[in-house]
Amino acid sequence: MLALWRNSRVRGWIFQLVALTLFLYFGWSLWDNLQTNLASRGITTGFNFLNTEAGFGIISHLIDYSESSTYGRAFLVGLLNTLLVSVLGIFLATLLGLLIGVGRLSNNWLISRLALGYVELIRNIPLLLQIFFWYFAVLRSLPSPRQSVNWGELFFLNNRGIYMPAPIPEQGFGWAGWALLLTLIGVVLLFRWAVRRQHQTGRIFPRWRVSIGLLIVVPLLVLALQGFPLSWELPALKGFNFKGGLVMIPEFMAILLALTIYTASYIAEIVRSGIESVNRGQTEAARSLGLTHGQTLRLIILPQALRVIIPPLTSQYLNLLKNSSLAAAVAYPELVSVFAGTVLNQTGQAVEVIAITMGVYLLISLLISLLMNWYNHKMKLVER
């Protein structure tokens, strides 16, 4: 027995086993206590509530939703709203962050100081306060619906949102979609061909300009051939509010603005550190080889800087997604507001609702992580 104990491998195993048993016991007792307590209080459990009628309205929904829809549908509405604001926020924050980050390194004194001021001001103020600031700053300065700002009877701005014409596709519009898809495939093939040709012959094809041109012109041409099968629904003042058209509500604007501006301040610093991490000698070597300023940036600096930029950038994307849950404070109907707010309160099933909500955030976060890791892998040093 003692001999066994003296064997470090066996001892290691025993410790592992004890730890595992304790962990399992801990998990099991959590679960068991939860069940016992829920049952003894007569609190409803299970996921059947997802199929019951929700009975409450949601102000903005990307999919069809009404009071007679189910709680499950309300969950989807919230999830899509979260994704909408996160995806747009990530896109805009990256653009703005890149601009500010490059601005920080500018030789122009004014630009670099402005960028510095932006970063230091924005990243040091709590996000929730910024959300409230944008929401109430925007709300209070906008006119009421009857005094809307009117741009040519097409666009209206008031404290209920921005109203714009909504495109209504008619018979034959689908062809333009197919044309777009085909052009997209064509563009991918074009890219491959251009890269291969450049490797073989050294000749450069202006692939970006040609591709973007193709993507715009071809679907438009298809539409024109059919005489533009598209009509527009215009917003119009009816009673209290505008009806018809597309609307962007102030809650959405406030949360998108706040998330973009806040996250951009972090991204700017990440971009700056990335670019500064590339040795100055690299630029000089590239220029002495005859590369232009643009080529130096695109082919020499950025690929190396990206290796430093991507991992912390991933964290910022994840932060933005999770921060979007603060939108509940300004009534934007995202996942936490709709599902972990109203639905939780109407059904009282806190454990299920919170578990689903946490699971969903985890899942989206892991997906973003996966995508960014794949990109990181693609961008890392190729060792030959």
Added chain:
Amino acid sequence: MKRIFIAALAATAMTATTGASADTLSTVKGKGFVQCGVGQGLPGFSSPDAQGKWQGIDVDVCRAVAAAVFGNAEKVKYTHLSAKERFTALQSGEIDILVRNTTETFTRDTGLGLDFAGINYYDGQGFMVRKDLGVQSAKELSGAAVCTNMGTTTEMNAADYFRSNGMEYKIVAFEKMDEVVAAYDAGRCDVFTTDRSGLAAQRTKLKNSADHVILPETISKEPLGPVVRHGDNRWGDIVRWSLRAMKNAEEMGVSSDNVDAMRADKRNPSRNRLLGTVGNMGEKLGLSNDWSYNIIKQVGNYGQMYDRHLGPTTTINLPRGINHLWTNGGIQYAAPIR
């Protein structure tokens, strides 16, 4: 062990440190105070006064229970809860009683593991609009943007009302009442909807309260009252009878001012039972026999409580209406203490 774990799991939405106990009375006596869940600032129900002390008819129910249990109405600690947090806080045992202008409904009573222990205010939902809209009736509100509080019966009632009248609406639901009021004041919505008492109370917070009018329609029944966990009947009894003692006291004309004189004058047997000079009513609740005397002495009777927080001398000045005792044409009616 069991009890600590439920709090950790069930209350992921908040931080609960103590577990829910099957015997709340001993837990409360053990820690020396009642942990009471109240609102985050609804004048007349629970809001801080100029000294920062919390006041209101919800706060007073907590104080009454503390007076009954400890003989000291000050032995209360408050947890200020948003509408969406309140039930989880009670279920998980973070608080002992929830008195947060909470409507008794079927689903809440049967599905959430809760018991309602009486009604301290009979309310109903109404609408408030700007006067310059020229709206006379809620039936004219089709197409309006409606601001309200998330996770309340209000949100559902508004949906039901607009739906059943074939009217369109846009609901803007905020997590906290203060944001609802701020957004309505900033013109985000045409309509602000909540319980009528809430409308009257929140109106005092608006920039120019005279510019707003409460529409005549009452679209729902909102019996508001204290809530306890399902299954702990003794604790439920204590809360229920504390509230009833206050109503019975008003009915018998016993107030905090004359309670000592009434206690000395033993001619009225039902008053003797109320004040604990005969019988052992308190013991049956697990309390001392002067439990109700302490409530009346320190908190007052129901009418005193109402006048102090909602009556004509307050800025809210809500007509008592159906909250009068049944003897005065209202529906406040408490079972007798006998």
